[in-house]
Amino acid sequence: xxxxxAGRLGEKLAPYVLLAPFLFTLIVFFGYxxxxxxxxxFTNYDLxxxxxxxxxxxxxxxxxxxxxxxxxxxxxxxxxVVTAAQxxxxxxxxxxxxxxxxxxxxxxxxxxxxxxxxxxxxxxxFIWFFQRRGVLNYVITRFQEYQVILALFVxxxxxxxxxxxxxxxxxxxxxxxxEPSFLLLSLLVSFMIVFGLVRFGFILPREVAPVDIIWFNTxxxxxxxxxxxxxxxxxxxxxxxxxxxxxxxxxxxxxAGLQDxxxxxYEAAAVDGAEGWHMFWKITVPQxxxxxxxxxxxGLIGTLQMFDQVAILGSQAPRSxxxxxxxxxxxxxxxxxxxxxxxxxxxxAMFLALLTLVIVYAQRKVLGGENDA
Amino acid sequence: MPDLQRRRWANAAAVYCFLLxxxxxxxxxxxxxxxxxxKDNPTEWPPSLTVNQLRPANWAASYRLAKQGGGSxxxxxxxxGGSIDFEITYWTxxxxxxxxxxxxxxxxxxxxxxxxxxxxxxxxDYVEVVGPYEISREPxxxxxxxxxxxTLVNKGDVPLKEVPMDLTVPMRQEFVSATLSPxxxxxxxxxxxxxxxxxxxxxxxxxxxARVFRENYSVSTGKRLxxxxxxxxxxxAVTRVVTTLVFASMAGYALARLRFRGRNAVxxxxxxxxxxxxxxxxxxxxxxxxxGVFGLSRLVGVPTLLNTYSGLIISGLVGASSVFIMKQFFxxxxxxxxxxxxxxxxxxxxxxxxxxxxxxxxxxxALTILTFQxxxxxxxxxxxxxxSPADKYPLTIGLLNLQRTYGAATxxxxxxxxxxxxxxxxxxxLFIAFQQYFVEGISFSGNKE
Numbered sequence: 001x002x003x004x005x006a007g008r009l010g011e012k013l014a015p016y017v018l019l020a021p022f023l024f025t026l027i028v029f030f031g032y033x034x035x036x037x038x039x040x041x042f043t044n045y046d047l048x049x050x051x052x053x054x055x056x057x058x059x060x061x062x063x064x065x066x067x068x069x070x071x072x073x074x075x076x077x078x079x080x081v082v083t084a085a086q087x088x089x090x091x092x093x094x095x096x097x098x099x100x101x102x103x104x105x106x107x108x109x110x111x112x113x114x115x116x117x118x119x120x121x122x123x124x125x126f127i128w129f130f131q132r133r134g135v136l137n138y139v140i141t142r143f144q145e146y147q148v149i150l151a152l153f154v155x156x157x158x159x160x161x162x163x164x165x166x167x168x169x170x171x172x173x174x175x176x177x178x179e180p181s182f183l184l185l186s187l188l189v190s191f192m193i194v195f196g197l198v199r200f201g202f203i204l205p206r207e208v209a210p211v212d213i214i215w216f217n218t219x220x221x222x223x224x225x226x227x228x229x230x231x232x233x234x235x236x237x238x239x240x241x242x243x244x245x246x247x248x249x250x251x252x253x254x255x256a257g258l259q260d261x262x263x264x265x266y267e268a269a270a271v272d273g274a275e276g277w278h279m280f281w282k283i284t285v286p287q288x289x290x291x292x293x294x295x296x297x298x299g300l301i302g303t304l305q306m307f308d309q310v311a312i313l314g315s316q317a318p319r320s321x322x323x324x325x326x327x328x329x330x331x332x333x334x335x336x337x338x339x340x341x342x343x344x345x346x347x348x349a350m351f352l353a354l355l356t357l358v359i360v361y362a363q364r365k366v367l368g369g370e371n372d373a
Numbered sequence: 374m375p376d377l378q379r380r381r382w383a384n385a386a387a388v389y390c391f392l393l394x395x396x397x398x399x400x401x402x403x404x405x406x407x408x409x410x411x412k413d414n415p416t417e418w419p420p421s422l423t424v425n426q427l428r429p430a431n432w433a434a435s436y437r438l439a440k441q442g443g444g445s446x447x448x449x450x451x452x453x454g455g456s457i458d459f460e461i462t463y464w465t466x467x468x469x470x471x472x473x474x475x476x477x478x479x480x481x482x483x484x485x486x487x488x489x490x491x492x493x494x495x496x497x498d499y500v501e502v503v504g505p506y507e508i509s510r511e512p513x514x515x516x517x518x519x520x521x522x523x524t525l526v527n528k529g530d531v532p533l534k535e536v537p538m539d540l541t542v543p544m545r546q547e548f549v550s551a552t553l554s555p556x557x558x559x560x561x562x563x564x565x566x567x568x569x570x571x572x573x574x575x576x577x578x579x580x581x582x583a584r585v586f587r588e589n590y591s592v593s594t595g596k597r598l599x600x601x602x603x604x605x606x607x608x609x610a611v612t613r614v615v616t617t618l619v620f621a622s623m624a625g626y627a628l629a630r631l632r633f634r635g636r637n638a639v640x641x642x643x644x645x646x647x648x649x650x651x652x653x654x655x656x657x658x659x660x661x662x663x664x665g666v667f668g669l670s671r672l673v674g675v676p677t678l679l680n681t682y683s684g685l686i687i688s689g690l691v692g693a694s695s696v697f698i699m700k701q702f703f704x705x706x707x708x709x710x711x712x713x714x715x716x717x718x719x720x721x722x723x724x725x726x727x728x729x730x731x732x733x734x735x736x737x738x739a740l741t742i743l744t745f746q747x748x749x750x751x752x753x754x755x756x757x758x759x760x761s762p763a764d765k766y767p768l769t770i771g772l773l774n775l776q777r778t779y780g781a782a783t784x785x786x787x788x789x790x791x792x793x794x795x796x797x798x799x800x801x802x803l804f805i806a807f808q809q810y811f812v813e814g815i816s817f818s819g820n821k822e
Contacts, residue, residue: 007720014721015633021616022624023639025690028666030646033657040656047660096395101385109808110396113403116804116811118750120769121793124776125406128786133418135405173377181383184390210418248399252815305650308752312773326652330757333656342656349653356648 040346058347071328083299094254119308130215160186232321257291410790435577449573461551471519474540484588499529581787602771620691625699739814
């Protein structure tokens with residue numbers, strides 16, 4: 001009799017036993033931590049003496065701190081630009097890679113490569129890449145030298161492509177505007193013509209002084225006509241390589257989504273006479289809506305937390321040009337030459353948490369649709 | 374329609390070409406950075422694709438020179454009594470008398486003052502130069518090519534690891550070629566300089582990589598830091614993978630298949646925690662570790678968990694997203710699985726370990742890869758918890774340290790790039806071997822709805 005009840009008790013406790021380790025981390029390192037940060041945000045505390053209640057003063061103070069507003073602006077700019085760009089690039093890449101070909105897996109892996117390395121690795125490589133006499137400035141220099149020639153090349157290729165496609169259409173054969181084989185042919189022929197022109201001296205590359213863009217150690221902003229909305233150039237550089245590393249991850253999500261779209265939808269549309277673009281907007285985009293929702297949510301949460309790149313750049317870029325909310329919180333907790341301002345850090349942290357929740361909620365309202373649970 | 378058939382083939386070929394072109398965009402920066410990590414000067418202008426360290430002639434020469442010097446061809450060295458024959462060719466214009474180069478073995482070591490401290494025997498004190506002798510002279514494009522030969526002999530009774538060499542010639546006598554390409558050409562082309570002519574093949578090609586290991590010593594213990602960092606990262610990653618696999622499957626199973634009070638609350642908190650940035654909760658977590666998890670660690674005699682791996686491991690026992698992935702997986706399994714076992718009187722634990730866990734291989738595989746990658750690449754939390762000594766850093770924080778070491782005055786990019794590639798290597802190998810799991814991991818974590 002006792003054995004049975006002991007067994008029953010064991011059964012009753014089983015879920016909690018199985019959950020115990022997770023509950024421990026969830027409660028101590030999340031629940032308790034969150035509540036405590038809420039509390040800290042209303043206090044004055046330097047990690048050593050007792051916290052002292054100050055009401056809302058920290059919240060008022062962070063908004064008076066120009067560094068905080070700077071950080072908020074940087075974080076929001078970063079969030080908008082990176083999330084938008086990486087989502088679109090991820091979708092385009094996925095569409096391009098969504099074909100049944102031998103060896104396509106190799107290309108998927110190759111494109112995904114930037115995403116497997118750590119933020120430290122990627123950031124260090126890119127700091128080198130963006131040196132004043134670095135690879136990027138060299139590429140830009142060469143680009144400026146060959147600007148006219150490149151323009152000629154592109155125009156020529158476009159003209160050839162147009163002629164080829166028009167010719168096929170006249171012969172009433174099915175052909176797409178960007179028919180790959182035609183495109184390759186146009187590009188090759190155009191390249192050969194332009195190469196010949198340059199080789200025999202009919203047109204020459206311009207003489208250009210080496211481009212000297214300083215990517216990190218600068219307080220300049222770009223683009224000029226944007227006024228107060230322009231972003232600092234170092235932040236722009238971080239955006240560039242951040243997009244480069246995160247887009248492939250989301251590309252994988254889109255690829256999985258594309259493979260789940262039933263082929264009959266396209267077949268039915270084709271029977272109704274729908275064309276490529278029409279199918280894309282009427283079938284692909286709506287079918288991918290849950291994925292887009294997920295990609296955008298993950299993108300928003302991820303970009304709002306951006307910290308590593310700023311910390312790794314450290315003193316190589318001016319603070320005001322790269323500081324983000326996450327970095328602001330960190331530096332208030334561990335300032336290099338002052339006592340820790342836990343209250344300020346916590347208030348900023350609460351602001352970041354709220355901002356994340358509000359933005360994710362808002363985008364759920366806009367994009368969520370039928371997925372609104 | 375054979376015509377259209379042909380076009381289909383042409384289209385496929387064209388698509389391959391475009392795929393290849395586009396992969397340059399994604400792989401290019403990595404590949405070029407890797408090439409540059411082998412170079413003597415990764416910031417040369419203009420950046421070039423030719424790398425001395427990748428020329429087979431130099432491979433053969435570095436191997437031969439070290440072998441001839443009595444060391445190992447692969448690892449280098451100049452044994453006592455060993456000698457190295459070296460040849461170098463210069464070009465002088467017609468009418469100028471070519472002069473033999475002045476051969477100097479300088480007291481120099483790669484890596485500056487810190488590395489100089491660890492040198493026991495300077496090649497400059499033991500190596501004697503025999504020569505140089507002129508061995509050939511032939512006309513060439515309005516000038517003459519003159520080749521000189523000389524021999525470096527180790528007269529001491531100790532093996533030498535590093536034999537640097539400088540050759541200097543008068544103005545307007547141009548360097549053309551040498552047995553081994555020089556690492557630097559200085560003083561307007563007059564001085565050709567080698568870091569180590571008896572380096573052996575591997576240290577020659579991977580000289581920046583060797584420097585990363587050789588030049589970073591711990592101040593307190595004298596151990597090689599970079600090896601320690603790699604070991605630390607491995608230890609942390611493996612431990613966290615184990616705790617994550619065990620605890621995430623337990624929690625995921627409980628949340629997915631068991632009914633108990635507070636289940637919805639736990640799941641709600643889990644979802645909420647996935648949305649809150651780490652930088653919010655780390656303030657309290659830092660304090661929790663500082664105070665040894667409410668003083669509990671004092672029971673085992675540890676006053677604080679800061680700067681300990683226990684701290685990192687305890688705070689990262691199991692992540693919310695891992696539990697989420699396991700819960701999603703267990704939820705999709707049919708109910709019949711446990712029903713019959715229940716009738717047979719099996720306990721919850723038996724059902725979990727005997728029936729459910731063996732089925733969970735795919736998500737556990739994905740979770741292994743995801744967790745390993747996550748811990749290996751983790752930056753923010755270790756930066757907060759592990760501040761000193763440098764012996765305890767994981768690799769990511771170590772790299773930051775490396776950047777400070779070599780970036781103090783002017784950037785010495787060779788070792789920094791080399792360090793980043795060493796640290797990325799395990800993940801790249803893992804990725805190539807378990808590609809499928811990476812992809813699955815992404816889509817597992819993606820099924821949120």
